[in-house]
Amino acid sequence: MLNPPLLSIPDSYGATSKRLDIIIPSYKRPHGAVEAARSVLSQVKQYNVADLVNLVIWDDSTPGLDVDHLAQELSDYDGLFRLGQNRFNKGMSGNILDLVSLSKSPFCTILTDDDWLEEGALPEILEEISKILVFDNSKDSQIIGAFFVPRYSYLEDGTLHCVECRPFTCDSLISPSPCNVIKYSRNAFILTGLFFRPALVDFAFWEENKANSFFPLLYYSSIAISSDVKFLNRKWLHHTCLNLCHWEAWGESELQQNARLHSDYLQALVLIAQSYASRSMRDRLSCAKYLSQAFIEQLRAYGGPRLRQFMIVMSLTKHSPILFFAYLSITLARLIMPLRAKFQFFKRFGSIN
Known part of the structure; x- marks a missing residue:
C-alpha cells in the first residue's frame, strides 16, 4: 500500500x-x-x-x-x-x-x-x-x-x-x-x-x-x-x-529577481545585526567590522544597475549606517580605479619617452 x-x-x-x-x-x-x-x-x-x-x-x-x-x-x-x-x-x-x-x-x-x-x-x-x-x-x-x-x-x-x-x-x-x-x-x-x-x-x-x-x-x-x-x-x-x-514571486524578470535577492541579503544582515547586538563596546566594534566586510562583499558582487543598487542601499541605510559607509567606500573605489589606471598609463608612457 x-x-x-x-x-x-x-x-x-x-x-x-x-x-x-x-x-x-x-x-x-x-x-x-x-x-x-x-x-x-x-x-x-x-x-x-x-x-x-x-x-x-x-x-x-x-x-x-x-x-x-x-x-x-x-x-x-x-x-x-x-x-x-x-x-x-x-x-x-x-x-x-x-x-x-x-x-x-x-x-x-x-x-x-x-x-x-x-x-x-x-x-x-x-x-x-x-x-x-x-x-x-x-x-x-x-x-x-x-x-x-x-x-x-x-x-x-x-x-x-x-x-x-x-x-x-x-x-x-x-x-x-x-x-x-x-x-x-x-x-x-x-x-x-x-x-x-x-x-x-x-x-x-x-x-x-x-x-x-x-x-x-x-x-x-x-x-x-x-x-x-x-x-x-x-x-x-x-x-x-x-x-x-x-522564483516568480521574487520578480517577473531575472533582473528583478537578482535585485530582490541582493536587497534581501543586505536586509538579512541588517536584521541579524539588530537582533543580536552585543552589549560590549569592544564586541560591537568587531561586529561593525565584520558587518562592513559582509556588506562590501555583497555590494561588489551585485551585477545589476547601479541606480537600483543605490535605491536598495538608501532604503536600508536608516536601519544600518554601516551599510551606507560600505556603499560609499565601494563607490569611491569605482571612481578612483579608472583614474589610477590612467595615472599608471601616463606614468609608463612618460618613462618610455
Missing part, C-alpha cells in the same frame, strides 16, 4: 522522533523531488537505518500535480517516507518554516528538490549526530546546535561549477557570539548542507521576516547566537546550480 498523500499539514506530518528529519520541499520539480528522495531512501534501505531517519516530501501546491504520482514513483520504498501537498502555495520560506516547526527529531536538514545525497553520506551524517548527542551529556561542554558542510555546486551536465560555504580547510568549531554570527553568516545562505536542531530555531523571528528570500540566514543566526556550530570538510551533497529556478 502506498503512502497516502496528506493534503495539508495537520498538527504534525505523522513522523515520530528519530535521530534526523530530512525534509524535501518541492515546487514545480516533481522529478527532482523523486530523485532527491531516492538518494536518501536507497541509503536508508542499504544501511538499514529506517529507525533513525524520517524523510518528508512536501509539495507547495504545484499546479496540476497529483502527489499520488510521486508516491507511485517511490513505491519501492513504501513506508519509509511521508508525502504531502499544501492546499495553497505558501512560498519557499513559508513551506519550509511549517515543516521545520513540526520536526520532532533532535536534528533536521533541508534537501532541496534539485539536489541529492552522495552515496555513502547518510551513515556518516548519522554517526556525526550520534557523537554530538553523546557530547550533550558532558557537563562541561557547550551544546552544538548545528553543523554544515561545503556546498559543491554542479551544472546540469555534471561539471563542477564551484565550491562555496567552506570557511576553513579542516573541521572547525565556531563559538557562539554576535561577531561570529555576522562573520560566518555568508556560509548560512545554504539550504542543502546545514544540519541543525529545530528546537533552537527562533520561529517568531523567522515568521516575522519569512518574506525574506535569505531566510536560512535568519534561522541559522538564531541557532549560532547561543550554541556552537561545527564545520565539517566533507562532500556529502550534490547541489545543482544555474538551472531553472521558480
Whole structure:
C-alpha cells in the first residue's frame, strides 16, 4: 500500500522522533523531488537505518500535480517516507518554516528538490549526530546546535561549477557570539548542507521576516547566537546550480529577481545585526567590522544597475549606517580605479619617452 498523500499539514506530518528529519520541499520539480528522495531512501534501505531517519516530501501546491504520482514513483520504498501537498502555495520560506516547526527529531536538514545525497553520506551524517548527542551529556561542554558542510555546486551536465560555504580547510568549531554570527553568516545562505536542531530555531523571528528570500540566514543566526556550530570538510551533497529556478514571486524578470535577492541579503544582515547586538563596546566594534566586510562583499558582487543598487542601499541605510559607509567606500573605489589606471598609463608612457 502506498503512502497516502496528506493534503495539508495537520498538527504534525505523522513522523515520530528519530535521530534526523530530512525534509524535501518541492515546487514545480516533481522529478527532482523523486530523485532527491531516492538518494536518501536507497541509503536508508542499504544501511538499514529506517529507525533513525524520517524523510518528508512536501509539495507547495504545484499546479496540476497529483502527489499520488510521486508516491507511485517511490513505491519501492513504501513506508519509509511521508508525502504531502499544501492546499495553497505558501512560498519557499513559508513551506519550509511549517515543516521545520513540526520536526520532532533532535536534528533536521533541508534537501532541496534539485539536489541529492552522495552515496555513502547518510551513515556518516548519522554517526556525526550520534557523537554530538553523546557530547550533550558532558557537563562541561557547550551544546552544538548545528553543523554544515561545503556546498559543491554542479551544472546540469555534471561539471563542477564551484565550491562555496567552506570557511576553513579542516573541521572547525565556531563559538557562539554576535561577531561570529555576522562573520560566518555568508556560509548560512545554504539550504542543502546545514544540519541543525529545530528546537533552537527562533520561529517568531523567522515568521516575522519569512518574506525574506535569505531566510536560512535568519534561522541559522538564531541557532549560532547561543550554541556552537561545527564545520565539517566533507562532500556529502550534490547541489545543482544555474538551472531553472521558480522564483516568480521574487520578480517577473531575472533582473528583478537578482535585485530582490541582493536587497534581501543586505536586509538579512541588517536584521541579524539588530537582533543580536552585543552589549560590549569592544564586541560591537568587531561586529561593525565584520558587518562592513559582509556588506562590501555583497555590494561588489551585485551585477545589476547601479541606480537600483543605490535605491536598495538608501532604503536600508536608516536601519544600518554601516551599510551606507560600505556603499560609499565601494563607490569611491569605482571612481578612483579608472583614474589610477590612467595615472599608471601616463606614468609608463612618460618613462618610455
